Amino acid sequence: MRVMSENPDYTSTQTTEPRMLSGADMLVEVLRKEQVEVVFGYPGGAVLPLYDALYECGIRHVLARHEQGAIHAAEGYARVTGKPGVVIATSGPGATNLVTGLADAMLDSLPIVAITGQVAKSVIGSDAFQETSIIGISTPITKHNYQIQHASELPGVFKEAFHIANTGRKGPVLVDIPKDVAGEVAPFVYNAPPQLPGYQPTVIPHVMQIKKVLQHIELSHRPVILAGAGVLHAGASRELRLFAERFGIPVVHTLLGLGGFPADHPLFLGMGGMHGSAAANTALYETDLLLNFGARFDDRLTGNLADFAPTATVVHVDIDPAEIGKNVPTDIPVVGDAREAISLLLATEAKSPEISGWREKLLDIKAHTPFWYVQEGNVIKPQRLIEQIAQHTNGEAIVVTDVGQHQMWAAQFYPFVHANRWVTSGGLGTMGFGLPAAIGAQIAEPNRQVVAVVGDAGFQMTLEELAVVAELELPVKIVIVNNGALGMVRQWQELFYEERYSSSLMKWQPDYLKLAEAYGIPSLQIRDDGALPECLSAFLAAPGPGLLECLVAPMENVYPMIAPGHGLHQMVGVKP
């Protein structure tokens, strides 16, 4: 019997002989079948056959200036579109330059398909030119990886790779292709769904668990929703808002979850954790029912585990069962997709809890302890810089950051009202992430304003990617928050190492304006607060790329803060 399916991939009953293709041509066909629009990469000896096949194939290739830039760009693309980012690197140094990005994508659950070249099969293991065991190197930092032994395996492997990267808990998958495999000719068959008995993610949660959750909601007095990036990966923003409104439960976001729930919503308490809001952390500390949707209880969120939600019944919804109970003991585990779980919660009859007192208390804290800074003279406060960026972009921009103080200020002071417009490196905290990720985000959303907020230190790690911005005339607006230091390192040294600023101050810096000029990117520098609004307005409105160097107050610290080893109730610097 012929089975008809709507998916064109599976319909073709093979009446004619399958086409014979080389491994390299198969790769192009695979990218077409997976509807890959853009590939980020850098060529080299072992991938020359692949690059030859890519030449004039119609799939866009973005030439990064370093493989790390290529994979961070793919991450930015994946974060904004929700589709897998594809990156190609050559063997040896090309492959090892992907390592940081693979680890970053692994910790932040971003779907990435990384394709690496490998030396020919006949010399694998002989320490051949540009050979490394990238399979061995990448095993702990990928969701899965493959080395193809024969071109006939290639279609099946890629079918699995895209499937694994983009389902369940998303993550990076690496496919290593020996150079001679790219030249081998084999039949190309790309219509079988992957057979992976060892990989069957649970998407639909268990209905009994959902009922238990609802029972606890009805009886709760101090419930709070903790929403993580799982909400964004599942596309569950709408469901989350409906759920919070239906039961009147306040919402706390993790760093990576920002934008999943609108920041201007009356039930939003802000970001929780080390540099989170007082309202959010009070809610997490005092709650009696913690509803975790797609957050993994990272230690930057929980603080000291002994003091995390000490009196709460913990509900943990996660598509990855290994996250449940890993850090925080869970009372009601719900394995499944956040959207499916919240939809089921919404579909069932349940009374809203009577929690107006709790809600009012938290909203009162929110109203009385907003994130703060003290304006001093005419110096630019980085917090005000972020506020001004938010104002001049109407809160509509895609904000990409690097890692450090500016990242925390962006999270605190930019109101994210839409999903998938916040691109940052959360789990790995990768300095150098910002600029290349912004490139990927801008390529994904050519018509949306992309602002890359970077620190002077992180920017210097991947600034070679300015060439990509210039070459493609990407209208990325790069804002360097220059405090002349590795700001967060300096802050910790100030607070915990008796102000011994060991190697954290940038005693020498390049002339960023000349650097921008060298890359053909318009630039300006600003140091006076008074000129900030006008300057930002013109900078953001100008067409094409731009670089703005802001010389900000160098000793400014990120507050509030929970010192390492302390609990969520032990915040310091809540008020000026």
Next chain:
Amino acid sequence: MNRVISVSVNNKAGVLNRITALFMRKGFNIQNLTVGVTETPGLSRITIVMNETDDAALEQVIKQLYKQIDVLKVTDLTQQPMVARELALIQVNSPVAQRSVITTIIEPFRASVIDVGRDTITVEATGKAEKIDALIALLRPYGIKELARTGLTALARDVAMVTEARRVSEGNVISI
């Protein structure tokens, strides 16, 4: 306490490395590990003995094992009726005059002599680890020249009775 974990995996290059890398990452020492094919073509069984008393840590190991694409089933045999065996080959000094003494020693262990040299014999013993320990202790005074132990391999008794760690249990989460 020694835990015995049985892991069904795809018989593919690199899979054993993925499994042991997980233990390395979590900082658990593997006491011993055996691998061999199973009744199903393409599947291998890895039997891992580890010394770990923390239930939460063990649960995490099992869940992480399940996250591996090449892992099909993980069973914690520790709390279950199981049959567990180990093979040892013991080459022991054995001048002709002493040979009959040694044969008498190994007989109650149902061990057998599988090689005879001029000055040594090689004994093969199969059984529980404690039995092999006991045999080795008895043979040691005669001078053990070389010793090889395979480590434990195990199966649950009466497969139908086994409650194995499952992907989805009633509680919608992996239980062990």
